[in-house]
Amino acid sequence: MAIALLSDVHSNLEALEACLRHARESGAARYAFLGDLVGYGADPQAVVGTVRRYAAEGALAVKGNHDEAMEKRAGYMNEATKDSVAWTREVLDGAHKGYLAALPLLVREQDICFVHASAAFPARWDYVDGPGAAKRSAEAAQAAYVFCGHVHEQLLYFESSQGKWSAFHPTPGRAIPVSRRRRWLAVVGSVGQPRDGKAAAAYAIFDATREQLTFHRVAYDHLAAARKIRQAGLPEFHAFRVERGV
């Protein structure tokens, strides 16, 4: 069974719809949202609405730090981000806020662990930004596979026989065999705000039966998403990021 792994949507409806369509056409039978549904972008209401519809049909979702910021102050965020959080709080309706507040930090299903940041201390929002951090997260997760987001760049970490971890830069669209025999941690990239210099939305599909992981990049109307951020009066920097993928 193939499960689509979508993280860091960040209120970008155009990117989310493009990825969902791509995942459906690629044979995804299930969906997992790995946190940060909101923040930065101009469509929080529509994005949370879409995810809730998917959740009603069996999709799984975990909480990200931007989702948490809807309910509690996040002192660590910079000014532009705080502006974006304040704006999102205003436009998001109560039911959607309640949904975000009720999301779990981590979900474990058989030998898979879904989490937004590091599974070591999910509520601390540590970045998995190197083999050492990947190892800590994977060891805490106690699972063959950890799927996460938070870092807006696609990377696959894996364990060697001597317990040492390595990073691999995946090629989009190419299935990678990921045997259950070893441990893997995939940072699936960001749907709504990629930061590797490419505007295309990022997500991944995991096929549990064939033990294969495929990272994807999906071109979408990112200029429209950026335009909406400007029209909503949100910080220019966030429009620029979506436009350039930085």
Added chain:
Amino acid sequence: MQRLEPGSEIDGFRLGECLHSGAQGLIFRVAAPELGFAAMMKVPRVGPGEPAENLISFETEAMILPALAGPQVPRFVAAGDLARTPYLVTEWIEGESLDAKLKRGPLAAPEAARIGAAIADALHGLHQQDAIHLDLKPDNVVLKAGGEVALIDFGLAHHARYPDLLAEEKRFAAGSAPYVSPEQVLGTRSDPRSDIFALGVMLYEMATGELPFGVPATLAGLRDRLWVDPVPPRALAAELPPWLQEVILRCLEPHAEERYQSAAHVAFDLRHPEQIALTARARKTGRAGLPAQLARWWRARGARRAPRLLPKAQVATTPVIMVAVDTTHANDPRQPFLQRATAQVLSLSREYRLLCVSVIAAGPVIEGAGAAGDAAGAHLEHLVRLRHWAEPLRLPPERQSLHVIESPSPERALLDFARRNHADLILLGAPAPGQQALAWWRSVASGVTAHARCSVYVVRAGHE
């Protein structure tokens, strides 16, 4: 795990004769007539007391083989679950291993060159698919009946599109001691030119019966090849032609950037010895003197692991470009345009090879050559014209070669030549004005464009 012996069955595969039983595992023939080719099953030795590496290289092979295609690799059939019953079923390639052949003694230069070129073909096919073998040795080269070779055992291989499971397995970084490249000794597993070094060792062995760096047993011994200058092959076998020494020593350069940059270029040189530009390498009669050895040692001292190189990207920057020049019609107006287009294409890469080809009708038909021109004279005359055509490009001799081919069918001759020499691009003129009465689809340009395996650049003459 169940006991394996001829007659037992695993996942529907019935085991036949046991072909090999070694430290790493067992190989059985597999009866599977529905496949349409002979098959074998490889089973690693696993369990208590067996090294973990067995399984990792097995896992690597099971990951990489299904991604490879072509006559140079065994076809992948199936892989067993690593946790339950690890096995790998692949095509069984019929033929003698190069190892078995070399046990009977060294080979004459033409045969060494022929086999070397076939190995280089196989390597090029592999590198084009973004894979590197990294454990080339005579054991892993199968000589097929048709003269082609296949490479087997991908347990240490690297594929740029897959995570490198062996990257951190330090004890493994190196392949087989006599053949491993200097950069592999330093831990680099991502340079396709490592395979070219191993090919150089095999060529040396085929030509002389000796190994250029012996069989070192320690890491320090392995590191010697970062600076030690092998005895020139001609010092061991005086009858070897200088061009073969040139090719071998260029493959064996300790610094990858001084070797051949593409296996296709090695194959080409081994097939066209007369076109090889000989350097000081061909003239060497002994190892470098002490000062030079010390300089090499000093340079090697600081050598570190090199950054990652994508095999495919490396292939893309070392193109073989073929240009078809009509030397029969001397004042062809297309020629300056073809020259200009060639110069433009060559300006895009430094590591190119340019093959200038002229196809002439068989027999002495050459305008203005007079009745005296016999076949050899005609051939030479066209070669002179071809050189004249290429001269304005001012290319270094080692980057270009000139070929006059006699054939009744220019189209077929050009296509065959391009395929045999791994051309990445063919440049040729559109039908000349005089031929425009001819339908496009009957022209050489259209035939070549339609049937070439590579890209074709059809150059049309504009107005001067």
